[in-house]
Amino acid sequence: MYDVHYWPTPNGKKVTILLEELGAPYTVVPVNIGRGDQFSDDFLAISPNNRMPALVDHAPKDGGAPVSVFESGAIMMYVAEKEGRFWPQEDVRAKYDVVQWVVWQMANQGPKFGEQGHFNRAPDSVGDLTYARTRFNDEVHRLFGVMNVRLYDRPYLAGDTYTIADMAAYPWTVTWESRGIDLAEFKHFKRWFDELSARPAVQKGLAVTAGPPIDPSTLTPEDQARIRKLLYNQRARPAPA
Incomplete structure (x- = not known):
């Protein structure tokens, strides 16, 4: 079973399209980027670049502990290699x-x-x-x-x-x-x-949601400014002391 930490952006939809093509079971874990879920400590533990999507595979091929992967391209390579479809390996x-x-x-x-x-x-x-x-x-x-x-x-x-x-x-x-x-x-x-x-x-895969989308027309100027500050012009996070 895969957990897909997801918000319905193009990068998230790449992964859900692949999983739907494979018919692989997965659970969507919403990461509401307008609310700032991508900056939580739990999410950063699996996606240190504080970007979604991220994936946790609870049944890796080696039978060991769950495997987490961040970056959508790496996720697609991981899943396609494990499932043996959509990415040739021998040639x-x-x-x-x-x-x-x-x-x-x-x-x-x-x-x-x-x-x-x-x-x-x-x-x-x-x-x-x-x-x-x-x-x-x-x-x-x-x-x-x-x-x-x-x-x-x-x-x-x-x-x-x-x-x-x-x-x-x-x-x-x-x-x-x-x-x-x-x-x-x-x-x-x-x-x-x-x-x-x-x-x-x-x-x-395109239709997968993670909660109601934000309607920009319903946001106050203060809310719009808060979201812009959250999403844009980010600077480095300090390392743990």
Whole structure:
């Protein structure tokens, strides 16, 4: 049984999509990031970067104590390797085709898409954001192009087989419209996107919740300021004395 410490963000949904594709039993442990659950001592014990998701496997293959894993890409590799699906292990070329695209997603797609959302949501009162918005809007467009070119002569990111590389990238793409992307410009990406969107396990994984979502329109300016202070401009935590 897996415990998934989770909030319904794209990084969390990568993991639930994989678990739904596997049909593996799991329990969602809510980590309400707007409330600050990610800074609790219990959560930091399994996710020292104070980011969700994190996973605890209560039945590891070695039969020993539970295994905890943080970082969504590492979680997906751990689960796929243990369950023996969606990440080839014997063929070194196929294995590292998957690895490089999971790392691409973690190092490029996720951070750049996240920064685009951050700066596009930021109030104009903080100053002139033209450079930052242009920078990350262009990067997001470029990264959709990277996927489109990759997919023009193969069905999936890592080749002929659907893998954790596809599951990792997909949740970040479902907001393509709000990101200013015209799918007509990326026909090979669109073919892949439509296929994954129709998969029942992908739909189930996307639909996993962890409690009622926050409606920004219901928040007072004070609440909005509190959440911004909680989530943004964090500095180093001191080490224990």
